[in-house]
Amino acid sequence: MPELPDVELFKQYIDATSLHQKIDTVTVKNETILKGITAGNLKEKLEGKTFNCSRRHGKFLFVCIDTTSWLALHFGMTGFLKYFKRMEKESDHARLLFSFTNGYHLAYDCQRMLGKIQVIEDIAQFIKKKNLGPDPLDPDFEIDTFRRQLDGRKGMIKPTLMNQQIIAGIGNIYSDEILFQAKIHPKQAVSDLSNEKIENLFRHIRSVLESAISYHADPEKFPEWFLLPHRHKNGNCPKCHTTIKKITVSQRSSYYCPNCQKQ
DNA sequence: ACATTGACCTGAGAGC
């Protein structure tokens, strides 16, 4: 689930539920999701503190603890957050639990444990160290930046869009949606894209991600012209009704319309 | 420097 739109919604969720609440206890249920910090040190670092603000870059969510530290959350393939009061409402794979003094809890749930939580000192430094590309919803991300990022690339467009070092936040699902809206075949070589195609692609990156957030990243609420609700076996293209095709592109399944997205 | 591959995890669902 967690690509940029999902993580943006997690941010809104944490802002609406967990900011400005005193953390009473931190329970680490599975230490594998911690990176660079032990359960004991994390407890020590957080208990008695308050989450004051949050930020997002690509698929990372940052929650500030104090002036010199942030909690950096990554959700892997199956991570999400859940805020609840009664313990029987706790989700099945809660790996980390923040219990606030108001009696509520915030769980970090991650079934496959591919997500990671760490404590960092500086977001800009973290982004630089990971070599993350620009966030496509950042107002400073403009067409010229995008062109520069694609310059010299020889690979296929889909894996390029999913490369976090080129643009941060797009995964398997939304790359399919963006390419569908931009009418580009997932295997199209980046070097073969015309200027016009690149501009069009740039526009669709923003519009798809923004729309997805506004529809709560829920395929059931997506408008009819989205590919996502039809992105399955025997699905039909919402534009021309051709049967959606499934292929493998760099080891990930890709769905596209063979009529609208010609190579 | 860039592109591609396999490994890392767990569990749901399909097929037998």
Next chain:
DNA sequence: TGCTCTCAGGTCAATG
């Protein structure tokens, strides 16, 4: 019912 196999929206290190 129970077993096995495949697949899943993530990255990362190692290889060509």
